[in-house]
Amino acid sequence: MVHMCFVSFIMGEGERIKPTIYDVAKEAKVSIATVSKVINKTGSISDPTRKKVNKVIQRLNYKPNVVASALTKKQxxxxxxxxxxxxxxxxxxxxxxxxxxxxxxxxxxxxxxxxxxxxxxxxxxxxxxxxxxxxxxxxxxxxxxxxxxxxxxxxxxxxxxxxxxxxxxxxxxxxxDYRGGFLAVNHLVSLGHQNIAVIAERVHSSTLRLHAYRDLLGMNGIPIKEENIIRTTASIQNGEKAMLELLQKEIRPTAVFAANDILAVGAMKAARSLGLEVPRDLSVIGFDNMILSTTTVPELTTVAQPxxxxxxxxxxxxxxxxxxxxxxxxxxxxxxxxxxxxxxxxxxxxx
Amino acid sequence: MVHMCFVSFIMGEGERIKPTIYDVAKEAKVSIATVSKVINKTGSISDPTRKKVNKVIQRLNYKPNVVASALTKKQxxxxxxxxxxxxxxxxxxxxxxxxxxxxxxxxxxxxxxxxxxxxxxxxxxxxxxxxxxxxxxxxxxxxxxxxxxxxxxxxxxxxxxxxxxxxxxxxxxxxxDYRGGFLAVNHLVSLGHQNIAVIAERVHSSTLRLHAYRDLLGMNGIPIKEENIIRTTASIQNGEKAMLELLQKEIRPTAVFAANDILAVGAMKAARSLGLEVPRDLSVIGFDNMILSTTTVPELTTVAQPxxxxxxxxxxxxxxxxxxxxxxxxxxxxxxxxxxxxxxxxxxxxx
DNA sequence: CCAGAATGGTTAAGCGCTTTCCGAAAAGAT
DNA sequence: ATCTTTTCGGAAAGCGCTTAACCATTCTGG
Missing domain, CATH: 3.40.50.2300 (Response regulator)
Structure with a gap:
């Protein structure tokens, strides 16, 4: 008799109806409040009844309906x-x-x-x-x-x-972000770059990275050329397009700070398509340290976020x-x- | 008086309580059933009352609680x-x-x-x-x-x-998958490769791709060397490790079919680390056509899934x-x- | 031996909604 | 003008759970 499944669980077409807390309570011969308490480990329930209820829960394969509990708990x-x-x-x-x-x-x-x-x-x-x-x-x-x-x-x-x-x-x-931008641009500057371009997203965090760029160039007495700064949205294509544009200039930048790795990858593709070699002809630094940055050739120098x-x-x-x-x-x-x-x-x- | 917010919406600390269907009903002087019907566009509700109710909904910024409705609708x-x-x-x-x-x-x-x-x-x-x-x-x-x-x-x-x-x-x-594996290996075979390695995942779809590999080699009278087949899980490192192992052989494969692009990228890294050039010394084909496959140098030949x-x-x-x-x-x-x-x-x- | 405190469990209200059933009023048919 | 439909809206049950309030035991100590 122990493993008998009672009638309400079998419907016309053999469909199983999910057991509710009422079914558990009835089977265990306790109130639904008790069942609720053993499930949530609240209130005080004696060991025997707790075991009894848990056994029934197991047997019926009962899973509490958290939609219902969300409604009552408002959470x-x-x-x-x-x-x-x-x-x-x-x-x-x-x-x-x-x-x-x-x-x-x-x-x-x-x-x-x-x-x-x-x-x-x-x-x-x-x-x-x-x-x-x-x-x-x-x-x-x-x-x-x-x-x-x-x-x-x-x-x-x-x-x-x-x-x-x-x-x-x-x-x-x-x-x-400011510090990150600082690290990136400082790396380029200390390598000796003077003509550094930026490809940045149009979001606040990129703006902060850009501030660091301006401040750092300023601190190093390097003039800031606005045409070296391009803002766009993150995609490889956009990075490529932006870099192509930057490399079009009479005096082209020797380094580029891409505000994220996606744009950096695009920049590398652009350089390559113009027959330039990275990093010999153009240094590229990214931001984010995504998995992408290790799959490129050469691998991408970048700024990692934890x-x-x-x-x-x-x-x-x-x-x-x-x-x-x-x-x-x-x-x-x-x-x-x-x-x-x-x-x-x-x-x-x-x- | 129109935009007056009634008392029950203001609590002690100035906290706002979310209006319920009851609040809407009371304000609109209809029953909650009616409100429910206009929200769900069920039943038949006259135009004037529908407008009236909608207006109240707007005014109170009422949003139906779908947890409650999920409980009743069981969906x-x-x-x-x-x-x-x-x-x-x-x-x-x-x-x-x-x-x-x-x-x-x-x-x-x-x-x-x-x-x-x-x-x-x-x-x-x-x-x-x-x-x-x-x-x-x-x-x-x-x-x-x-x-x-x-x-x-x-x-x-x-x-x-x-x-x-x-x-x-x-x-x-x-x-x-079988067809995909067929396409990939057939591409390599028709380029003239005879010694083709495989790096595959340990999942069913990879197994199917592998079947295609075996069948195709068989059809072309190319002997199958089991040591050319490595099964692993998808990661760049694993792809790299597998490829390194494959390239260790006395007669090393001239091509590799990686069962996905991640593994293919790893394979390319391995080749590069041994000083081999892709595709001159080793052809690599992937599977999935992920964004990754366009960021590598050289770009990855692969099989695209729609x-x-x-x-x-x-x-x-x-x-x-x-x-x-x-x-x-x-x-x-x-x-x-x-x-x-x-x-x-x-x-x-x-x- | 009994008042008071734990302990273990129950009753019942209520969370915010949907939906069936029903009745009233309006519209159409005769 | 009367009867039948149709249209519109309301009353109420219930979805499956939590929890406050409460009651019945048993346990404690004086």
Whole structure:
């Protein structure tokens, strides 16, 4: 008799209906409250009844319906991660670390790609609010920061990843972009480069990296030529196009600082297509230290972000904010690291 | 008076409480049933009341709680995508297409990385069942297919992506791996290669590609040397290691078929580290046509999968299965395409 | 031996929605 | 003018769970 399955589990077509907490309670001859308590390890339940209930749970293969529990607890244990594009390696790598950390903390993640598109941003944000996610992580590249401020004011927990905003105070974790830009350009300058171009994205973090570029050139008495600075969006093609344009100049740059590795790869392709050799004729430095930077020939010199640490930190910060909404907001800046590989060298000598 | 916000929306600390359907109903002086009907466009509601209700919804900035509606409708409009690793470009690219298609169909996606690890697979699957996802997409690389069979028998919709299984009948969409392997090896053979190595993953799809290799060599009267075949898992390092080993032989292969682009990139690195030039000394062909294959020097010849079409097809199939569970299962095979770039050439001539 | 404190378990309300069933009113048919 | 439909909207049950409040034991110490 022990393993008999009772009638309510068999339907017309032989379809199995999922057991509910009521079924478990009935089988174990206790109330649903008791079952709930053993599942959640709350209240005080004696050892015998706990075992009894657990046995029934096993036998019926009962899985609590967390939709129902989310409704009562007003908490879904679900986070939303909003990024521009999961197929961009930078975001997929960091997403992976965020997923792992979230999962470790018992949370599940919706990952949504918004393509730098305000309409998609709005649609996803509304949808995810409807889905009652417990908090949002907004990654760099989010366009309509105003949207975020909106629900920030409604006390919905948000943290910003590699993205800052001055009009409202958010929790943010980021790499120190200024410092990263500094490291990159300083590397080029100390190799002897004077004519350094920049290909940067049109996002805030790139702007900070660009500030470092200007300041550093200034500190070294190197004149800044605006036509050496191109802003675009991250893609290999765009990097290539930008570099082609930069190499078109009468006096062409001997080095280029690409604000991320994708653009750097494009730059290398452009150089190659013009018959230039990297790093002999052109030094290239990237940013992010993505897997890409080790697959190029020559391998790419770049600036690494500690994305695993950043990922874990941002989940921690978000969870803290969910639990204690009134805590003061904080910014955490991680320090980047220069990774010297093969794509940078001294500038060619002209007599 | 029009924009007055009523008391229940202001709490002690100035915190706003989300309005519920009751608040809308009260404000609009209708029943909650009516509000529900205008939101879902069900039942029959006169134009004036519909407008009235919508106006209140606007004013209160009401967003339906889909957790509650999921509980009553027993449907979460959420899908689970289980892959080995989102930071692997192949999976992040295909995930992106799946996300887009799912979103277009009104569904949200949980993307979960299981690292070829049975324990993680089990944990995620159980969690997601608890979260009441409407269906699963299981991508290639899933280890414990037995787990899947289990809930397949519980009538939980599952479709397999680029993964087949013979013991149970699932809906599957995949590329025609055998044909893809055929295209790749045939390309090498017709360039004149006789000594062709293979680096393959330990997954079913790679096995099929390997079958094509064997059959094709057989058809061309080329003897198959088992020591030319290495099986490993996908990573640049593993590709490199495998290639190094293959190049250690007395008579070394003149070409290698890597079962995916990641391994191919590793193979190219190995060749380069031994001072060999691709394709002059070694032809390399990959599989998948990932973005990686255009960033290498030389660019990688590979076999492309129509991943966008596959992604769209698989969510269509899954949705169909969710709606009509009793339909017969089907396999959809997409045909791959050879993309010739720079990494393959005729074998070196020896006199 | 009994008041008071633990301990172990139950009852019942309620989370925010969907949906069936029903009744009233309006519209059409005779 | 009366009867039948149709249209519109409401009442209420219920989805599967959590939790506050409560009650019944058993345990403790004076």
């Amino acid at each position: 879904t244990d679900t986070l939303a991660l909003i990024i521009p594009d999961i197929s961009n390696v930078f975001f997929s790598e960091i997403s992976r670390f965020i997923e792992d950390k979230a999962h470790e903390m018992g949370l599940t993640l919706f990952i949504c790609s918004t393509d730098y598109n305000e309409e998609k941003e709005r649609r996803y944000i509304e949808l995810l609010q409807s889905k009652q996610v417990d908090g949002f992580i907004i990654a760099s590249g989010f366009q309509n920061i105003h949207l975020v401020e909106e629900f920030h004011q409604n006390n919905i927990p948000v943290t910003l990843l590699a993205q800052d905003n001055l009009t409202e105070s958010f929790n943010v974790v980021s790499v120190d 994305i695993k640490d950043m990922a874990e930190k941002i989940v921690d910060v978000l969870i803290r904010q969910i639990k204690m909404p009134d805590l003061a907001k904080e910014r955490t800046l991680f320090v980047p690291e220069l990774i010297v590989r093969e794509s940078t060298a001294q500038p060619p000598k002209f007599e | 979460t409009d959420t899908l689970a995508l289980i892959i080995p690793d989102i930071s692997n470009v192949f999976f992040s690219e295909i995930s992106r297409f799946i996300e887009d298609k799912a979103h277009e169909m009104g569904l949200t996606l949980f993307i979960c990385s299981t690292d070829y690890n049975e324990e993680k697979e089990r944990r995620y699957i159980e969690l997601l069942q608890s979260k009441q996802v409407d269906g699963f997409i299981i991508a290639s690389g899933f280890q414990n297919i037995h787990l899947v069979e289990e809930f397949h028998q519980n009538n939980i919709p599952v479709t397999l992506l680029a993964q087949d299984n013979l013991t149970e009948s699932f809906n599957v969409v995949s590329v025609d 991943i966008k079409d596959m992604a769209e097809k698989i969510v269509d199939v899954l949705i169909r299965q969710i709606k009509m569970p009793d339909l017969a299962k089907e396999r959809t095979l997409f045909v791959p395409e050879l993309i010739v770039r720079e990494s393959t050439a005729q074998p070196p001539k020896f006199e």
